[in-house]
Amino acid sequence: MPALVVVVGAVLLGACGGASSGADTLTVYSGQHVQTTEALVEAFEKQTGITVNLRSDDEDVLADQIVTEGSHSPADVYYTENSPPLQYLASKGLLASVDSSTLANTPSRFNSPDGKWVGVSARVSVMIYNTSMLSPDQLPSSAMDLAEPQWNGRIAIAGAETDFQPIVTSIARTHGEAEALRWLDAVKANAGSHDYPDNETITSEVNSGQVALGIVNQYYWYRERAQVGASGMHSAIAYFAPHDVGYVVNVSGAAILKSSIHQANAQRFLAFLTSQQGQEILGHSDSFEYPIASGVTTAQPETPFDQLQPNGITVAELGRGAEAIRLLQEAQLL
Numbered sequence: 001m002p003a004l005v006v007v008v009g010a011v012l013l014g015a016c017g018g019a020s021s022g023a024d025t026l027t028v029y030s031g032q033h034v035q036t037t038e039a040l041v042e043a044f045e046k047q048t049g050i051t052v053n054l055r056s057d058d059e060d061v062l063a064d065q066i067v068t069e070g071s072h073s074p075a076d077v078y079y080t081e082n083s084p085p086l087q088y089l090a091s092k093g094l095l096a097s098v099d100s101s102t103l104a105n106t107p108s109r110f111n112s113p114d115g116k117w118v119g120v121s122a123r124v125s126v127m128i129y130n131t132s133m134l135s136p137d138q139l140p141s142s143a144m145d146l147a148e149p150q151w152n153g154r155i156a157i158a159g160a161e162t163d164f165q166p167i168v169t170s171i172a173r174t175h176g177e178a179e180a181l182r183w184l185d186a187v188k189a190n191a192g193s194h195d196y197p198d199n200e201t202i203t204s205e206v207n208s209g210q211v212a213l214g215i216v217n218q219y220y221w222y223r224e225r226a227q228v229g230a231s232g233m234h235s236a237i238a239y240f241a242p243h244d245v246g247y248v249v250n251v252s253g254a255a256i257l258k259s260s261i262h263q264a265n266a267q268r269f270l271a272f273l274t275s276q277q278g279q280e281i282l283g284h285s286d287s288f289e290y291p292i293a294s295g296v297t298t299a300q301p302e303t304p305f306d307q308l309q310p311n312g313i314t315v316a317e318l319g320r321g322a323e324a325i326r327l328l329q330e331a332q333l334l
Contacts, residue, residue: 025051026265029066029075031059031162032252036121036287037079043281044272050265059085059162066257067092076260077269079120082162083251084169084321090116091320096256099267105274106293110251113316117255120273121282121289123217124308125167125248126237128203133212139238143167143215143246144175147186156194156202156214157187159333163199163217163250168324170245170313177327184331195333207235217250219288222302226286242309249310252289 030037034056041052055062055075063085066073078095080086089095095116102118103111110119127139133154140146146155158164172180188195194211196202202214203224221237240247254273256266272278279296282289290298290305297305328334 222288
C-alpha cells in the first residue's frame, strides 16, 4: 500500500517523540489499509473511551522503524496486512505475549506459532483478468505458467508490494529458491512496463484494458467494483488450481510491543479486533477482507472463506519474509 499518514482521535506523535503517558491513550502503528483501520479504531474509541493515535505507513517501513526505535518506540500496537513483518519483530524479541483469551478468538493456524501476535482478518491471492482480452478457458491453472513466453506483455505484477512476497515464499518452499528466482526473472520480463507500484494500479489497469491479467488479493477487485459500479467493471477474478503455489491465504494480524507503557490498553485493542463486534465491522465493511475470528463470516458477496482451496503453506512457513525479500532483490524487483 502507498505510504501515507493518518491521525485518528488525537494529534500524531512526532517520529522521535515518546508515547503519551496518559492512561487512556494508545499508539497504533498500522500497515493495514486505512479504510479497515479507521472503522475499527472509531468503534474501539467509542466503546472504551481510549484515544488512539494512529500512524499509517507501509508495513515493512513501520517494522524497520520499530526495530530502529527499539525500547524507545512510541508504538503500543503494530497492525499489519501480512504475517511476515509480525514474525520479523517477534524474531527480534520486540513483541509481548498476547492474552490467551484473545488468541482463543482466532483459529490457531492463523495466529503466531508462539503467541506473539493474533490473526485478525485474511485475504487470498487471485487472478484478475480483463474479460474482453481473455476468456476463462484461456487462464493459467498455475502461477508458474505466468513465466511462459505466451504471457509476454500480457501480465501485471506489483513486485514491491508486500502482498507479493507470500507468493514468492510459497514458490520457493515448493520448488526451491533457484526455481523461484527463475520464475521471478521470467515474470518480470513478461510484465515489462506493467510492474506497477501497488495492487490498486494493477486492478485499475486490468479493468481498463491496459493489460490482460494480474495477480492481486481478492479484495482489490471487490473494492474496484464498489467504486465504479457493476457497469464499470470489465474484469473478473479467478482462482488458480486448488492448492497451487499462487493460491495463497495471507493473514492480517496485530501485536503488542514489549516496550509499550500501555500494555492493558493494547491488550484491550487486540481483544476488540478479534471480538464479535470488531469482526462484524470487518465482515460488513468495504475492506472486503475475510473476518477470521470469533466465528464471524463475511456479509459481503465473496466466495465463502471455507470454500477456498489455497496452498497449505502456514504462517510459520511464511516466516519473516526474508527469503522472498532476498529473491525479489536478486531479481531487481525491490
